Amino acid sequence: MxxxxxxxxxxxxxxxxxxxxxxxxxxxxxxxxxxxxxxxxxxxxxxxxxxxxTEEDFPIYHFCFRVSQQDFDAILGRIQAAGIAYRSSVRGPMDGQINTDYGGSMIYWNEPDGHQWEMLTVSYARQ
CATH class of the missing domain: 3.30.720.120 (Signal recognition particle alu RNA binding heterodimer, srp9/1)
Structure with a gap:
């Protein structure tokens, strides 16, 4: 199954x-x-x-989307056009940089309620 x-x-x-x-x-x-x-x-x-x-307190969730490099570039363009700050590390300042440590491209950003989105082209969890 x-x-x-x-x-x-x-x-x-x-x-x-x-x-x-x-x-x-x-x-x-x-x-x-x-x-x-x-x-x-x-x-x-x-x-x-x-x-x-919900009106209840809730934890901040982290979601990671694996995409192609072409989709990464398109999504990043939409993030930039919307003026959304992003960063190259899971924690840290909104440096507007792309992380390439794992042989691909990766960024993080937060939505209005604080949930953290990650986008990458090469999975570091499943190499």
């Missing part, structure tokens, strides 16, 4: 703002009103991020 991650619920203060922003940056579709309490972002054919409003 093959096990695949289907969806993750992402807590947020404003599901529509957060989902729309991520979908636009990644260049993927989203549905602002289709699934009850969720604003889903269809990251790929097999993964959906379901943004859900």
């Amino acid at each position: 093959s096990i695949e991650l289907d969806h993750v619920i992402v807590p947020t203060r404003n599901k529509l703002v957060s989902a729309k922003l991520l979908a636009e940056l990644l260049g993927v579709p989203w549905a602002p009103t289709s699934l009850g309490p969720f604003a889903p972002v269809f990251v790929s054919d097999g993964l959906t991020l379901d943004f859900m409003d």
